Amino acid sequence: MGQAQGQPARSARCIALVGPYLSGKTTLLESILARTGVINRQGATAAKNTVGDASDEARHHGMSVELNAATVEFLGDSFTFLDCPGSIEFQADSANVLAACDAVVVVCEPDEKKVPALQLILKQLEDRGIPHFLFLNKIDKAETRVRDIVPMLQPASTVPLVLRQVPIWESGIVTGFIDLALERAHVYREHAASEVIDMPKTLADREQEARFSMLEKLADYDDALMEQLLEDVPPPRDLVFDDLSKELREGVICPVLLGSAENGNGILRLLKALRHEAPFVGATAERLGVEDASSCAFVMKTFHTAHGGKLSLARVLAGKFADGDTVYAGDTEERIGGVFSLLGHEPVKREAAMAGDTVAFGRLEGIKTGETLSSEKGASFAVEPGEIADPVYGLAIEAKEKKDDVKLTAALAKIIEEDPSLSITHNQDMGEMVLWGQGEMHLRVALERLTRKYGIAAATHPRQIPYKETIRKSTEVRGRHKKQSGGHGQFGDVVVTIGPLSRGEGFAFSEKITGGVAARTYIPSVEIGVRDYLHAGPLGFPVVDVAVCLIDGSYHSVDSSDMAFRQAGRIAMTEGMPQCQPVLLEPIMAVEIAVPSEATARINSIVSSHRGQILGFDARPGWPGWDVVQANIPEAEIQTLIVELRSATAGVGTFHAKLDHLAELVGKAADQVLAHHGAKAA
Incomplete structure (x- = not known):
């Protein structure tokens, strides 16, 4: 069985576990830890005793809410597994993790309803060129034949899903599997290695059919294998494994393995596949464009611990990092305050980290998630961090x-x-x-x-909605400020016109003063007074789309001042604005909603129920089976939109919104806003 050329003497790899919500990733990690002897007994998420999901929040909600890491030794190789949350609300944790992983195990149930969520994950991996396996979990609970499950899941992947095993069924129960590459039959042993048995005669035809299908897909990328198949020449087993490894790394296939993480079934076969076929750190560094670097590490996650302070989980892509080393990220310089392995969130002190290791560095206070560390100041290379979704x-x-x-x-x-x-x-x-x-x-x-x-x-x-107000009519009004209190008094007198502007024009101030009716030096003060008023109009909201023109006024040679004319301008606005038929404006957002096509009709209904206007919809570019719905929706109605959207799309729908324009709000909806604002002000 071929291994990668240039394999280091000590092979440390980083493998992410991802998958839709509740697919069994944390249980798979627990099973791997038990199988490799890191823990004595496999825990269960229901019992709240797993290494992963150890935080109070995860156990309280019964779901992964942040990344968990664990390093194991298997047949002389080191593997760090990173268990990533499955809920779309917490998938940002995997965005940076995936960048520096060697390979990914996508954990999925044999459930058609999970296809859209699976597609979200596979699309991300395919776009970034990350090798990945599909681990079909809970095979013991499958109600559909595997030969039907794989075609059912295929729409989620743009590359062929290549079935590597077929299950052995007895009385409706999966009791083992046939490895199509090795051509061997295995019987499951609960929480133990499976046992090789003679190939069941009743499954010989099924095994040959499934194996030929696997070889056909591999042969699409190997002319020599295709020629052997056409000539009915059995290909050498080493060639089959070499093709599986090569085509996985090139991202042209996604191998599918079976198992039950809860029962510890299929774990050993998964570990062996990772050991023989997953790329090494050199290939990952090359994929990320890290070349000729004396030392390089990518920060995948930041933890703030109660006793150990800040920990930066990082993948070492080249070179060596030790306790006390000085590292650089851009213009930031820090000194490593300890090197640790993680078991869940528990740090364990260790020696220096070499290329391939995934470790936590202590006390890098100025270093952030997504940054690239180097031992060289001013290093020119940096790994591109993962893309974080806009907040919703x-x-x-x-x-x-x-x-x-x-x-x-x-x-x-x-x-x-x-x-x-x-x-x-x-x-x-x-x-x-x-x-x-x-x-x-x-x-x-x-x-x-x-x-x-x-x-x-x-x-x-x-959160409060940034309502505005404007006017529909024009008026002319005098604003006079006069006060006498001994000594110099205060005198300012202005006449202004107030009128509406077109939507989006904001505010305009002008003057048409002729002669000496108002000293020109006071005109800027009048504008300041007018602007002072605009912070809260007759309805209590900021005023927009209004034009004010100073047309007349008078001044006193002794008592007039900038402050007096500023006050006069404000008085004019206070008295004139209520005469201009003020009206409330609400922000309208341009919203782009991305959903599976079968949910589009439901989204149209949701948009309408939120006082929204559908502008159109189209196929989502690069996303087979998805639509993008364009709509205008009031910002006040978007607050809970994501909750309904996720409910209608099995948790996968999302949207992007930006301010489009302000629109008049009248009737009952306006009355409710004004009543709420008045009560709050009181």
């Missing part, structure tokens, strides 16, 4: 106790450093801080972590 759900957040305001900001900065798909915006107009993320559960977990790790209780509420 936001809540205004504040500390429940005023004394925690500063602590809240610092704690949120650490949480965002751990999870870059979270972000904070400060809305000055609304006077609030908004925490953004990938969905309702995403923010809920972040808030729970805020309390558990940093002891800060935060209050959240729906």
Whole structure:
């Protein structure tokens, strides 16, 4: 069985475990740890005793909410497995992990409903050229024949899914499998290595049929194999394994293996496939464009631990890194404060990290997830970090106790450093801080972590919508400010016209003063006073699309001043604006919704229920079986859009929104906004 040319004497590889929500990734990691002797007994997610998903948040919700890492030894090789969350709300953790992995195991159930979620994952791997296997988990619970399952899952992949095994069924139960490359039959032993048996005569035809199908797909990329098949010459076993390895690494096939992680079935065969066929770090560095680097490591994830401080999980792509070494990332210089292996989130001190190792570096305070470390200052190469999805759900957040305001900001900065798909915006107009993320559960977990790790209780509420107001009519009005209080008084007198502008024109100020009716030196002060008023009009919201023209006025040679004319300008606006038929404006967002095609009709209904207007839809470029729906939706209606969207699409739908225009809001909806605003102001 061929291994990669240039294989290092000590082979350390990095393998990501990804897959749709609840497909069994954490259970697979647990089974691998048990099979390789890292743990004595396999735990279970239901029992809340697994190495992965050890955080309070993961166990409380019964799902992976962040990356878990574990390193094992198998037949002399070192493998670090990175268990990535399956929920789309937490998949940002895998974005940077995937960049520096040698190969990926995509864990999937034999369930047609998971095809869209599977496609999301496979598309990402295919676009980035990352070799990947498909581990068909829970095969013991499959209700569909494998010969039908693979064609059912094929639409999720643009490369052929190549079945490597077929199950052995007895009385409706999967009792083992036939390895199509080795042409051997195995019987499962629960939580133990499978046992080789004689090929069942009843399955001989099925094995030959499935093996020929596998070889046909391999032969599409190997002329010598194709010639042997055409001439009915049995290909050498070594050639078959070489082709499986070569075509996996080139990304032209996706091998499919079977098993049951819960029962420990199929684990040994998966490990052997990874050992013989997954690329080594040299090939990964070449894929990432890291060439001729004396040392290079890519930071895949940041952890803030209670006792060990900050840990930066990194893949060493070239060279060597040791405790105390100085490293550089751009203009940032840091010194490594310890090198650790991780078992879940538990750091274990270790020796220097060599090319291929996946380790945690301690106390790199200025280094962020997605950055490339080098031992050379000013290194010209950098691994391209993973792409983080735009946030789709936001809540205004504040500390429940005023004394925690500063602590809240610092704690949120650490949480965002751990999870870059979270972000904070400060809305000055609304006077609030908004925490953004990938969905309702995403923010809920972040808030729970805020309390558990940093002891800060935060209050959240729906974020305020930046309504504006404008006018429909014009008017002419005088604003006079006169005050006498001994000594110099205050006098400013202006006449202005106020009128509407076209939508989107903002604000315009002009003057048509003739003669000496108002000293020209005071005109800028009048404009300042007018602008002062625009922060809150008659309805209580910022004023836009208004033109003001100064046409007349008078001044006093002693009592007039800049402040007096500023006040006069403000008075004119205060008295004139209510006469101009003020109207509320709401922000309308241009929304692009991406969903599987079978859900498009439901999305149209959801958009309509959110006062949205469908502009059209089309096939999503490069995504077979997906549509993109274009719509205009009021920003006030987008707050919960993602929740309904995910519900209607088995968790895979998403959207991108940007401000398009402001539109008049009238009737009951406007009355509700004004009533709420008035109550809040009171």
